[in-house]
Amino acid sequence: MSTELTIGFLPLVDACLPILAHEHGFAEEQGVSLRFVKDMSWATVLDRLLYGHSDAAHLIAPLAIAATLGRGRPAQPLSVPFVLGLNGNAITLRPELARQVRPEGQMGMPAEVGAALKVIADERRAAGKPLTFGVVHRYSSHNYMLRYWLAACGIRPDHDVEISTVPPPFCADALKQGEVDGICVGEPWNSVAVEQGAGEIVLSSAQIWRRGVEKVLALRENVLEEKRESVERLIRALCKAGAHFVDPANWDLNANILARSEYLDGSAALIHRAISDRLLIARGGPVVHYPDFMFQYREAANFPWVSQAEWLYTQMVRWDGITYDAGHARKAGRVFRPDVYRSALLGTGEPLPGASSKVEGSLRQKTSVSTQQGVMTLESNRFFDGIAFDPADLPGYIAKLP
Structure with a gap:
């Protein structure tokens, strides 16, 4: 018997993985039934998630942290066990x-x-x-x-x-x-x-x-714990959808699915360009x-690195004009849940990083990294100005930014 999960989303190409996990039967294979609710603004997607009208959401990554820290509204802890894509x-x-x-x-x-x-x-x-x-x-x-x-x-x-x-x-x-x-x-x-x-x-x-981290799969923290087994099955389905999505042989099919009225309701030709980096x-x-315009699946693109969440927190401090708070930094880092991702994929063929945090922006060329499972090579992850982000020193990083 399958478990139904309701997922809120906006009509964007990077909502692709849950949609394709449903359309290609990957979710069904894992015993998960997905129902989708399309909205027009991120504020509405978040409201629907926080008030329990959806189980999970396709969400902008910083908003999951802002909701957890109570920026702009009463704090409600969210969890991110899966990154839906980088850049784009x-x-x-x-x-x-x-x-x-x-x-x-x-x-x-x-x-x-x-x-x-x-x-x-x-x-x-x-x-x-x-x-x-x-x-x-x-x-x-x-x-x-x-x-x-x-x-x-x-x-x-x-x-x-x-x-x-x-x-x-x-x-x-x-x-x-x-x-x-x-x-x-x-x-x-x-x-x-x-x-x-x-x-x-x-x-x-x-x-x-x-x-750069972009969209994430976000759930209320208590819902993740209550439905942990179903969420892990969903993660396995999303990984299969990611492998399908990056295969050029599937671009036409997937562009046509995403273009349908219940999803993006748009031009399959424009969507095809985006997923083929054109x-x-x-x-x-x-x-x-432009290679890697919208980055998916490869190089642990879907892994929720704690350092990504911490970088987002530094930008929140920077642009909200708030004082750095070590406790808030820890809360922000805990929004991303590599432990759930690892638990879901341990024993599968998916490579798992050996660490849960890394220096962001430090790689200039292909680099083999240690893994818990499988083999992994990461490519350049630089910021254009050459400044790297070391999660071991958040205040120092904030201080040197213009």
Whole structure:
């Protein structure tokens, strides 16, 4: 007899693994029945999760930490036993602005695009019309990646530029109507903006942090404990879906599934581009291949590294203007649950890292790492500015950021 789990999600390509686990029967093989609830904003996805209307959610990683720490609402502890993917976001600007800051027909380099954008941002601020950016939520990796990049390039968020919240399905509309000058959002919404002529892509989030944590599977902590066995079965199904997703032979099939009205309700062609790491940068231009634009499955991409959660906490401290608190840092780190991931996959063919935390941004080339199970090689995980994050010294890391 199967156990039913209800999963909340937004219509984004990186909601793919639970959907494909259901559609391809991987969940059913594990004795789990999945029911999906589609929403239009991250706030609603979180509300549905916290009030028990869903068992689990496709969620932006920082929001799971913010909910646990009580940022903006009463604290309710969440747990993340599985990362649904790395990167997959892009920064898209109005066409006339994009053409001033990056090479024609291709994405630019973060430092060069940032330097060009700083000149424009300074001019606009002096004229009393600062540049405005839309991000999908205050507690989103989109917000933190955008701010990280701007600050490293000498552009002060909230001072030189303004940043507001726009739900993903409305990002292209906000750009088209001139409400914002740029957006940082996941696919397919950058591509929708490009197809409409409302924007052009200038950078991907993978260029800012090569292996940046993005969406996660989040549950209330008590629900995880109550339904631990079912959650572990779901994790095994999600891993099978991940292996299926990254196989080029399955891209057409999976793009068509995700495009269906009950899921993304969008263009299979745009979705196919995203899952094959190909992006149309500007309407009428060439499709550009950017390897690992949306990173899945390989290199323990779905493993919930405690160091990823701790990095997100440092950005919360940085941009919320709060004081670093060692107790809160520990709580943030405990949101990510590598112990559950390991328990679910021990004895399977999936490789398991030998550690639960690592120095983020320290690898520049392929590196073999110790494992608990299987063999694993990690590739570059650098931040574009070359600053590594050592989870052994969070205050020191925060102090050296611009």
